[in-house]
Amino acid sequence: MLRDDWVIIHSDTVQVEPVAKGRPRTFKQGRYYKTITPEKTKEFERKLAWLFASALTLRKLKKIDRDQAVGVSILCVHTRPKSMRTARHSGDLIWKTTKPDSDNLAKAVLDSLVKSGILDDDAQIVWHECGKAYSEYSHEEKRVTPGRVSIELFALRGDVET
Numbered sequence: 001m002l003r004d005d006w007v008i009i010h011s012d013t014v015q016v017e018p019v020a021k022g023r024p025r026t027f028k029q030g031r032y033y034k035t036i037t038p039e040k041t042k043e044f045e046r047k048l049a050w051l052f053a054s055a056l057t058l059r060k061l062k063k064i065d066r067d068q069a070v071g072v073s074i075l076c077v078h079t080r081p082k083s084m085r086t087a088r089h090s091g092d093l094i095w096k097t098t099k100p101d102s103d104n105l106a107k108a109v110l111d112s113l114v115k116s117g118i119l120d121d122d123a124q125i126v127w128h129e130c131g132k133a134y135s136e137y138s139h140e141e142k143r144v145t146p147g148r149v150s151i152e153l154f155a156l157r158g159d160v161e162t
Contacts (some may be wrong), residue, residue, distance in 0.1 A: 005157055019105075087139060091136060110122045135147060
């Protein structure tokens with residue numbers, strides 16, 4: 001996919017600690033099976049959807065058409081642990097190579113985009129990329145930047161009204 005073919009239609013950063021999509025649990029209840037999503041995942045998706053919907057309303061942005069192809073770039077920044085706040089670690093973003101997996105982070109963010117009303121269906125997403133990192137740290141001020149989720153939504157250059 002060439003980035004030159006795409007144009008940014010929405011960009012946003014929300015201050016919330018990223019949570020990966022948890023595995024659904026299925027159990028038998030009488031004659032029926034019931035599947036539940038973990039509470040931590042549901043709460044994260046609800047909060048993120050509310051924040052995205054608020055941003056959409058405040059900026060008076062239009063909902064993305066159902067038949068429009070969408071690309072998504074996601075950066076999930078986790079709060080830096082205390083063990084990485086020493087002088088031997090850089091103050092900049094540090095790529096996170098531990099769990100949770102970036103695909104599970106992406107699933108949770110994409111589901112919240114649908115719940116917020118920005119997208120009708122996550123089937124509209126034809127490509128996505130997801131990165132995960134630890135937040136910045138100021139060694140002078142001894143201050144860590146809180147976790148956040150940044151997204152950029154793209155549309156094909158020909159599909160966007162100018």
